[in-house]
Amino acid sequence: MKHKILFVDDEENILNSLKRLLRKSPYDIHYRTSGKDALDFLTANEVAVLVTDMRMPKMNGIELIIEANKISPLTIKTILSGYSDINDIMTAVNSGHVHNYITKPWNDSELFISLMNATELYERRNNEKKLLKELNIKNEELKNLNVILEKRVKERTWELQANNAILNSIIEGEDKQKVMMRILDLLSKLSGNKEVSIWDNKSQELFGADFVKNDDEFMRTCNLKTKSCLINKIVVIPLLKSEEKLGTIYIRDVNKNELQFTKRLKNLKTVLSMYILHNSLLADPSEIIGSIDMILGNIDEETD
Structure with missing residues (x-):
């Protein structure tokens, strides 16, 4: 099953550029222009990677990621934004809300590598969650057996x-x-x-x-x-x-x-x-x- 990746940016030209670049990618990619639409999509779907712009009206990238963590904590969150937002981005990274950031204009190869690393990290997190659940079940079975x-x-x-x-x-x-x-x-x-x-x-x-x-x-x-x-x-x-x-x-x-x-x-x-x-x-x-x-x-x- 293909991993879902969600890009969020209020600028249509940015999303169109990403669509052209990623049309042959191995991922199931979706695009939204607002934080609200992105949260609706996250609620209804299992999303491996969320890539969001920093500056958007009504809900900025950090606010979106904080809300997204409540809905889908396993989803890997990445910021895609300009150099002028670097201080805010680093604060978000250091606080643990954001896994990574990609600067605009992006390097195509670096973007692909970043997406690949993010999906691999999502797989590891998902597997760890499943293993932890299985371990808890086994521990409960062992307790009952004792x-x-x-x-x-x-x-x-x-x-x-x-x-x-x-x-x-x-x-x-x-x-x-x-x-x-x-x-x-x-x-x-x-x-x-x-x-x-x-x-x-x-x-x-x-x-x-x-x-x-x-x-x-x-x-x-x-x-x-x-x-x-x-x-x-x-x-x-x-x-x-x-x-x-x-x-x-x-x-x-x-x-x-x-x-x-x-x-x-x-x-x-x-x-x-x-x-x-x-x-x-x-x-x-x-x-x-x-x-x-x-x-x-x-x-x-x-x-x-």
């Missing part, structure tokens, strides 16, 4: 502590009902405070809410499941040891878009499976203790 990671670390730490508390209760021989209530409480918290039941195949006992106990057909269907699934808004999570069905976790009132939490139950499923085995005398306390190593390994994998 918040998410910090939350995840806190969640993992809490889960590990809760799992270890349950393991300690098991190893210390705490009453089965109390241990299962601890497990149910943790399952409920991990699932977003949902209603939870645990069916123990070994003892044929149901712990927790009894929303599945009286539905024989549902229980038979669930008993055939070997993988986690969602049935009638109830998450069904089988507890397996090799191919043996040890029990089932039921979590009520779950929508499809909430299933992400089931990934966080991996360690607790291991503890619960080992506990059911332990209570059925098919496993000894050393197997329960060994599950701690498995949990720690899972935690390491999740945080890598």
